[in-house]
């Protein structure tokens with residue numbers, strides 16, 4: 001009985017979806033019938049077999065299922081797949097038209113988390129996010145950043161970001177790229193960027209305060225010990241697992257403190273592309289709220305959506321097998337974000353740190 005009811009509602013849903021998607025079914029020539037009537041009279045012959053129904057039901061599920069997770073201390077649900085907007089720019093051979101199409105397809109498929117920054121292609125990424133999200137702003141969580149280390153520079157950044165993003169607030173404002181101890185000191189100094197963050201939050205221009213880094217997990221751990229940041233964007237690819245590991249040295253503390261963790265470098269700047277599904281599964285199996293993927297092409301988005309729809313946590317045996325395959329990539333010219341200079345081949349020499357207890 002229950003099954004029969006489900007089947008009926010699925011038929012109705014399928015019918016209404018087809019009515020939306022298939023132009024010739026959208027209007028009755030004589031306008032006499034309601035949409036439901038059209039569905040009953042015209043669509044019944046289209047679904048004669050249970051096999052077809054099952055296939056359609058599966059397709060509908062595929063199109064609409066996106067898992068969500070809480071944002072650290074905040075129960076607000078963000079999509080497992082997050083959108084990293086750094087690469088939807090001319091510099092990465094993505095036109096404005098393509099960028100807008102990719103953004104809108106992502107939202108339509110349940111992606112509700114967007115990350116950008118004013119420094120990405122001198123504001124072009126933010127401008128395109130603003131254009132792509134026109135009319136959709138209320139459906140997404142929008143994060144941008146500041147590279148400024150002083151209050152004044154940061155507030156100037158925010159003013160520009162809000163204009164380009166065509167919004168009067170962002171859900172999350174992030175301190176960009178904390179790499180060295182002097183970054184950390186500057187954040188907390190008098191007149192430092194944290195003052196701008198608190199002021200902007202007070203004024204309702206930003207809702208959450210965040211920090212990011214992909215080099216030294218100890219600096220980010222110290223930052224969240226000093227201040228109750230709402231979130232942190234950190235490097236969490238499977239290759240990051242092996243050296244200066246945020247998964248080991250940062251995530252447990254973040255979880256303990258209720259700091260939302262957002263994963264990046266998931267594709268190791270493209271080096272893990274042959275293992276897209278495993279790369280995503282590895283990161284999503286960590287206690288992250290979301291992971292942002294730096295897509296620049298529609299087919300990359302589709303691959304990531306597909307992985308999100310079918311996500312199952314990676315078990316230990318799968319993880320070890322994956323590690324065995326990718327181990328040869330654990331080297332400085334691949335893990336460039338952890339090397340001292342881009343492409344230098346030298347491992348970044350982590351400074352000696354000593355923080356007051």
Ligand SMILES: NC(=O)c1ccc[n+]([C@@H]2O[C@H](COP(=O)([O-])OP(=O)(O)OC[C@H]3O[C@@H](n4cnc5c(N)ncnc54)[C@H](OP(=O)(O)O)[C@@H]3O)[C@@H](O)[C@H]2O)c1
Pocket residue numbers: 083084085086087115116176177178212213214233264265266267268269270271273276292293294295296297299300301303304
């Ligand atoms: N400190 C910070 O706060 C910081 C730093 C860097 C990035 N970010 C953010 O993180 C986002 C992600 O960047 P990332 O550096 O972490 O990049 P990533 O995910 O490690 O690599 C993205 C690159 O992988 C390649 N790729 C191949 N298949 C892909 C697929 N299915 N999905 C996505 N990418 C695929 C693409 O390069 P090709 O098209 O060339 O193959 C793409 O440009 C950025 O957009 C940005 O928003 C933040």
